[in-house]
Amino acid sequence: MTAYEAVIVDVDGTIVRGEELLPGVTDGLHALEAAGCSRLLFSNNPTRGSDHYGEQLAPYGIDVDPATVLTSATVSAEYLAATHPGERVYLVGNERLEAILEDAAVELTADPDAADVVLGSFDENFSFDTLWEALRALEGDVPFYGTDPDATIPIDGGEIPGSGAILAAMEAVAGREPDAILGKPSPIAAATAMNRLDVDPTKTLVIGDRLDTDIALGNRAGMETALVLTGVTDRAALAAADIEPDHVLESLAAIETLLSRTH
Numbered sequence: 001m002t003a004y005e006a007v008i009v010d011v012d013g014t015i016v017r018g019e020e021l022l023p024g025v026t027d028g029l030h031a032l033e034a035a036g037c038s039r040l041l042f043s044n045n046p047t048r049g050s051d052h053y054g055e056q057l058a059p060y061g062i063d064v065d066p067a068t069v070l071t072s073a074t075v076s077a078e079y080l081a082a083t084h085p086g087e088r089v090y091l092v093g094n095e096r097l098e099a100i101l102e103d104a105a106v107e108l109t110a111d112p113d114a115a116d117v118v119l120g121s122f123d124e125n126f127s128f129d130t131l132w133e134a135l136r137a138l139e140g141d142v143p144f145y146g147t148d149p150d151a152t153i154p155i156d157g158g159e160i161p162g163s164g165a166i167l168a169a170m171e172a173v174a175g176r177e178p179d180a181i182l183g184k185p186s187p188i189a190a191a192t193a194m195n196r197l198d199v200d201p202t203k204t205l206v207i208g209d210r211l212d213t214d215i216a217l218g219n220r221a222g223m224e225t226a227l228v229l230t231g232v233t234d235r236a237a238l239a240a241a242d243i244e245p246d247h248v249l250e251s252l253a254a255i256e257t258l259l260s261r262t263h
Contacts, residue, residue: 002035002259004224006199010208011043011053013231014252018156021060022230024253029062031256039068040197044183044213046072046121046147046163047096068196072148072183073097075192076119077104079182090115090137092130092166093123097147112137120170120178121147122163131169138174148183150213154231185216194221207252209233211243219243228252
């Protein structure tokens, strides 16, 4: 019997890297299932909806209910639909995020001068013209949000620039930071996750590879945290960081060592 009633598991860098399953992940997920823990997958990927990871992991024999998946895209769509109904959102982001927002009945505008709200995110086609339009959209006191703060995204063979890099450029020209980040590690993300799990945060374990998103989310929300070393954080970065996880694991495959513990 484990002390944890629920686990929040990051995806990129924890379960997969790029499109490839990380070694031992299946064993780790089966151990969580055998321990009776409710499981919520939570990715800061702003280009994926809740159904993507079920499709990606199904060939490996991993069953994922879309209702148990959150991404920074779905959290952002849910938040904007609830807090800015009928307002026009100017998006700096890609087509997948655009479709997720539209599916949630978020009204979008391509006209920066018509923006009631601005949302910044990952955009592989980001350019000088994109930044110029974003500057126009951000004039005045229009609400300004970001999907996630991830400056880089791990892929096969390295990393690519992420939403955090785009947001940094938008912040620089606008002269202000986003009013809120909607994905991990924000209070909005934590509240959305806990609403899905309906479990006491003190009985919840967060597992992920990023100190500033996964571990920060758990630390701020009063959850226990476990850093895995299969993603962007190595032991040197951990030693130099101000954010400390409760546990450090070589990979998700080692999760059974925590499940046997009792508080």
